[in-house]
Amino acid sequence: MSQFVKPNVFVSDCLEFSHCRFDGSMIPNDYVNRMKPVVNIIHTCPELAIGLGAPREAIRLITQNQEEDRLVGSIHGTDHTDSMSAFSANYIQELKGMEIDGFLLKAKSPSCGAGDVKVYRGIGKAYLESARNDGMFGRVIKENYPDHPIETERRISNYTIREQFFTAVFTLADFRTIKSNFKYKALVYFHSKNKYLFMAYNQTLLKQLGNIVANHQKQPDREVLQEYEATLRKLLHSEPSKQRRVNALQHIYGYFKNDLDTEEKEFYFNALDDFIDFRIPYSSVLYILKGFAVRFKQEYLLMQTVFEPFPKELSITTDSGNKI
Template identity: 25%
Template sequence: MTDKPFSPVTIGISSCLLGGNVRYDGGHKRDRFITGELSKYMRFIPVCPEMGSGMPTPRPPIRLVGDPDNPRAVCVDNPDVDVTRQLRTYSTKALANLDGISGYILKKDSPSCGMKRVKVYPEQGGSAQRQGSGIFAHTLMSHLPNLPVEDEGRLNDPVLRENFINRVFVYHHWQQLTDEGLTPARLIDFHARHKYLVMAHSQAAYKRMGRLLSNVTKNALRRISQDYFSELMSALQRPVNRKGHTNVLQHIMGYLKRNIDTHDKQELGESIERYRQGEIPLVVPITLFRHYFRLHPDPYISRQVYLQPHPQKLGLRNQL
């Protein structure tokens, strides 16, 4: 099993995370992982909603006030200055320039770009509640509900980081499929290639997706494919635990049982169990599987996304 090539994937990103001096204080929030290792595999489209909507830098800071589900953005020092409309207008226009992206990384806690748990202050003063989303982030996620979105703070968690990048590449695979021309046969093939990746997240979701495709026809293709993709991205958003990975690894081991000897089976089985117990990271049994399948190729497993869903050099499974 040879390493798969990965062409760069395009994602949107808050400009300050790339080092752009666009923040209210004239500074930036450059992220080393994003601008370093991740930049080798991602093309970034930087967006700063505040500057894009006409605000200067440096500028008076803004914050969210009112209803956490529908907050307003106002200046901290002068609440009479309401910039909600200009941010919303820009956000809607900006989406037109983001056509074709496969994911988005937002700036945490930002009143424009915060994904979740952004502070929202009461209109009449008092303590803030961490129940809001930034104006731009809310527009983005409402218009593109299946798009993989994360903030840079959550990407410090190894599980959430790997989950997000998994979703970005699956989203990109789907875009390639639709660009090539969706057919019932291609949709079923896509489902088969992503079997074990989805099963690790949710066996129930994989079964529901299979039922959706059980009677797919050309006439129903558009409706079914939309339902299928929503189910897929929803399932992948759920982080995988050790139990989910262990179950999939044991399934895949079945494809080797006739090709490897007792000693190798024992080594592989012990590796899976040690991973389940939390003694070794996921990359160890995965590396063993890739070794054995290089020696004993299996046409079905060779097409499975699960064994290499993203570039190995990112090292995302080294910490799982």
């Protein structure tokens, strides 16, 4: 069984933790529930933190005369902008000391939302702006953590987005432990065990990471780590396209192509075609290849994170069908 470093993930408090929504409710969320044993969750409610109660008057983002959005009570118009800005600035400093690996925010919230929040032209019955925006706290998170995985509970109901989110936070948590007690050997091992995972994301960046680890210029450790981390974050932001995944699968298959019999080869290539034609998921083809790795005792492949980039507890195949 793989050992995973527990990532530190901030989660909006109303997702599984607190009845802190404007109507006094909490939102049950299966993914957050499954994260609890395998992730260090840091959670808070910005609206309770600025002194609002639950239940309370709903608040909204408004914009007037092209000015910056303001956060106000939707009926009485009480302005919470300054208190939310002050809270966000202070709380970010607290988070900075916690080595956060990722964020899971409540979608559409005028405080926590990220990119999907309605903006009104006033209080009460008011027109909506056509563009959506970040919530006030969500915006501060995005500004301070531009390279971190930031998702909402709504977006991770999509299988692909969820897989990428969990892959990123667990990979970054693992890398964080290398940074905290740097040993060159550990970085080489990290790079080596992630080779096929990274290949499926971006082969060019995989090569760049390899060059950074090789360190032909004899850079100091600190610079190697900084450069590696920046490139790793870029890679985890990129999209593991189907073509790149097929490329990674074919590289893994290359380890066995001389040892498999005709039926086994046919079985693998049928599965590959099924994946290409959307009939089975990527993980099914990987599972076949892992079976070959077990049979031929391919230790180098068996340590590859591509077969299990995050704990099984979080591997749920459900999909909202929501492209988002």
